[in-house]
Amino acid sequence: MIYHIAAQADWQAAQAAGQYTADSLAAEGFIHCSTRAQVIGTAARFFAGRRDLLLLEIETARLTSELRYEEGEPGVLFPHVYGSINLDAVVAAYSFAPGPDGAFAMP
Secondary structure, three states: OEEEEEEHHHHHHHHHHOEEOOHHHHHHOOEEOEOHHHHHHHHHHHOOOOOOEEEEEEOHHHOOOEEEEEEEEOOEEEEEEEOOEEHHHEEEEEEOOOOOOOOOOOO
8 A cells, every 4th residue: 555645625626537636747747655654754744734634545556557666765765656546546535634733643
């Protein structure tokens, strides 16, 4: 499994469109994802204070777009999806807001 942090509105739009895309797909050519161990660090670094988020759990075997593990930080490989994410690869969408202390936790 890999994970992607998404705005609730973007996930709703994806359900209407039949596939999920992110701004990074147009800008960088891929959708940023994380392993389970990377989710909390990614959330703290890029999504602090956001309360409109979902954590998408993605089964990699179901992806129809290419998945590559690439260096996102020196020596750290992150999963990148090169194309849209087909909805049947998303096996769960969890509410993902920080707690009262501002820290994120895995659902």
